[in-house]
Amino acid sequence: xxxxxxxxxxxxxxxxxxxxxxxxxxxxxxxxVWDDEHIRSLLVSIARAFPVGAIMLxxxxxxxxxxxxxxxxxxxxxxxxxxxxxxxxxxxxRLTSLTQVLIxxxxxxxxxxxxxxxxxxYYIDIETALxxxxxxxxxxxxxxxxxxxxxxxxRDIKLDLSTPEKEYxxxxxxCNQILNSDIWEEGLNNYDSSKFGRYMKFRAQVLNEFRSYxxxxxxxxxxxxxxAVCLVFEKVNTGGEPLTVFELITASYAAxxxxxxxxxxxxxxxGIEGIQAHLRKQRLLREVQPTEFLQGLTLLYxxxxxxxxxxxGKTGKQVTGVTAKREAVLxxxxxxxxxxxxxxxxxxxxxxxFLRQESFFSTGDLPYRTQLxxxxxxxxxxxxxxxxxxxxxxxxxxxxxxxxxxxxxGAVETRMALDIQQLIDWIEDGKEEPATVRDANxxxxxxxxxxxxxxxAYKGVNALIQREGAKDFFWKSTIQDLDENDWExxxxxxxxxxxxxxxxxxxxxxxxxxxxxxxxxxSYKANRMIGGKAPSEYLIQLQQHKNVQLDDAAMDALxxxxxxxxxxxxxxxxxxxxxxRQRMILAKIEAxxxxxxxxxxxSAFNDVVDEEE
Numbered sequence: 069x070x071x072x073x074x075x076x077x078x079x080x081x082x083x084x085x086x087x088x089x090x091x092x093x094x095x096x097x098x099x100x101v102w103d104d105e106h107i108r109s110l111l112v113s114i115a116r117a118f119p120v121g122a123i124m125l126x127x128x129x130x131x132x133x134x135x136x137x138x139x140x141x142x143x144x145x146x147x148x149x150x151x152x153x154x155x156x157x158x159x160x161x162r163l164t165s166l167t168q169v170l171i172x173x174x175x176x177x178x179x180x181x182x183x184x185x186x187x188x189x190y191y192i193d194i195e196t197a198l199x200x201x202x203x204x205x206x207x208x209x210x211x212x213x214x215x216x217x218x219x220x221x222x223r224d225i226k227l228d229l230s231t232p233e234k235e236y237x238x239x240x241x242x243c244n245q246i247l248n249s250d251i252w253e254e255g256l257n258n259y260d261s262s263k264f265g266r267y268m269k270f271r272a273q274v275l276n277e278f279r280s281y282x283x284x285x286x287x288x289x290x291x292x293x294x295x296a297v298c299l300v301f302e303k304v305n306t307g308g309e310p311l312t313v314f315e316l317i318t319a320s321y322a323a324x325x326x327x328x329x330x331x332x333x334x335x336x337x338x339g340i341e342g343i344q345a346h347l348r349k350q351r352l353l354r355e356v357q358p359t360e361f362l363q364g365l366t367l368l369y370x371x372x373x374x375x376x377x378x379x380x381g382k383t384g385k386q387v388t389g390v391t392a393k394r395e396a397v398l399x400x401x402x403x404x405x406x407x408x409x410x411x412x413x414x415x416x417x418x419x420x421x422f423l424r425q426e427s428f429f430s431t432g433d434l435p436y437r438t439q440l441x442x443x444x445x446x447x448x449x450x451x452x453x454x455x456x457x458x459x460x461x462x463x464x465x466x467x468x469x470x471x472x473x474x475x476x477x478g479a480v481e482t483r484m485a486l487d488i489q490q491l492i493d494w495i496e497d498g499k500e501e502p503a504t505v506r507d508a509n510x511x512x513x514x515x516x517x518x519x520x521x522x523x524x525a526y527k528g529v530n531a532l533i534q535r536e537g538a539k540d541f542f543w544k545s546t547i548q549d550l551d552e553n554d555w556e557x558x559x560x561x562x563x564x565x566x567x568x569x570x571x572x573x574x575x576x577x578x579x580x581x582x583x584x585x586x587x588x589x590x591s592y593k594a595n596r597m598i599g600g601k602a603p604s605e606y607l608i609q610l611q612q613h614k615n616v617q618l619d620d621a622a623m624d625a626l627x628x629x630x631x632x633x634x635x636x637x638x639x640x641x642x643x644x645x646x647x648x649r650q651r652m653i654l655a656k657i658e659a660x661x662x663x664x665x666x667x668x669x670x671s672a673f674n675d676v677v678d679e680e681e
Contacts, residue, residue: 089147
């Protein structure tokens with residue numbers, strides 16, 4: 069069964085339908101943006117009977133309900149919703165431009181070549197147009213709102229079209245009279261009947277092209293589903309920025325009187341705090357995007373539907389699939405949003421608390437923002453049960469397997485859907501591990517290749533070292549002991565243990581000394597004291613500093629908290645240090661993932677995986 073029809077419609081008929089409100093825009097359409105050059109080019113194309121592309125319409129009243137608004141410039145008191153018959157999906161810029169130029173009598177609000185806002189009227193130089201279609205680009209002009217064109221820096225008037233009489237005198241035809249020129253023709257005949265013959269030739273040659281111009285129309289019928297309409301719109305919307313899922317759902321929810329923008333961004337005038345502002349009170353949640361939040365809601369909604377279907381005895385394809393894919397998010401009902409939004413907000417807050425306990429403290433620390441979506445959804449379902457040691461241990465294992473197994477990069481909607489089901493089942497019955505736990509694998513040689521700060525495993529290893537209680541070389545405290553104000557003061561960051569300049573002098577390749585094995589989280593004050601010195605030298609200076617004052621045994625104990633072997637470090641034994649640190653970090657990785665890693669030759673390193681720093 070076809071879900072669309074194609075036909076042709078007269079331009080004037082389309083513009084009249086826009087003015088009366090029979091054709092309106094879905095609210096997710098962005099504003100009219102065409103500039104003066106585009107408008108004049110469009111007018112030339114129609115005057116020459118060139119094709120200007122198809123128009124796509126959607127029959128109103130079906131499943132794809134969107135809040136509608138009139139085309140820009142149309143009187144909203146006239147274009148009311150009760151008159152709406154069709155929504156304009158593709159062709160907004162063209163039809164808005166033509167409505168502004170051909171129908172309205174006020175100047176067109178547009179932009180010049182320098183993107184400056186201007187008000188313009190459009191005219192056709194009749195004599196130039198009569199010289200042939202090849203001259204239409206010169207014949208069709210725009211002029212400022214006062215309809216006077218000046219030269220010599222505004223001192224001299226070049227063209228004055230400020231009154232009908234001036235139009236007749238200069239023989240320039242106003243484009244807002246193209247579709248009905250009766251009044252202008254009568255005025256011209258009264259003003260100078262000698263020009264009327266030339267005008268009639270112009271009307272037959274140019275004006276009749278506009279009046280007989282047909283546009284191809286593709287009309288989607290009302291049986292199309294909302295997600296299909298959104299997908300079609302995105303495919304044809306090549307003239308601007310792609311619309312986000314959030315923008316599309318905002319338009320859909322508006323038809324049900326829910327303002328999604330206010331829900332997310334808040335409304336200060338009405339004293340409404342949005343979800344975004346509430347989440348941003350947590351440092352770790354400051355970059356949560358609205359589309360990610362909607363994905364979390366969709367996971368919760370489809371999981372609930374699946375459970376209901378199974379309870380009702382449904383089988384096979386009758387059972388709702390748990391998903392966070394785009395099509396499912398676009399289909400998220402308003403009542404599901406209302407039901408799950410608060411539990412998910414609380415789930416995000418619990419996720420932030422969990423992450424802090426696992427030694428993640430800012431958005432830049434997070435290996436995968438995508439893994440935060442199923443984590444928050446699971447927390448929303450568990451409420452305070454996540455604090456139970458048995459439950460916490462399973463969540464932590466799943467989380468670290470996702471990071472160190474590097475399983476949450478790229479398109480991960482399928483993994484999210486599996487994880488929320490399997491992690492909850494694992495917590496409830498304790499039988500089968502989630503696929504993310506089973507699939508995760510960490511190759512020991514990977515440690516030698518981790519050099520990029522943007523790598524998920526790189527961030528994970530850094531956080532894992534802090535999780536194990538690493539104490540700063542200068543402040544002698546763990547990051548867990550600091551409050552948020554102290555984080556800024558200490559400015560903990562990951563730095564080289566064997567300094568770069570020292571390594572360069574020893575002929576050690578950058579691919580080796582830039583590895584995560586030769587880095588650890590320390591404060592900027594500690595790093596400044598390290599400088600380019602050998603470890604044996606900077607350790608003594610650190611220990612003797614008035615704010616540190618540590619003997620060898622105490623300093624060695626502090627180094628061990630970083631999974632650093634003090635013996636090889638104090639000997640400036642770079643290769644011995646790299647071997648022992650690999651073994652120590654691998655032991656912590658095994659503990660975090662709850663599974664062994666495949667041990668290989670300690671000297672085996674992959675030198676070409678991550679970009680060097």
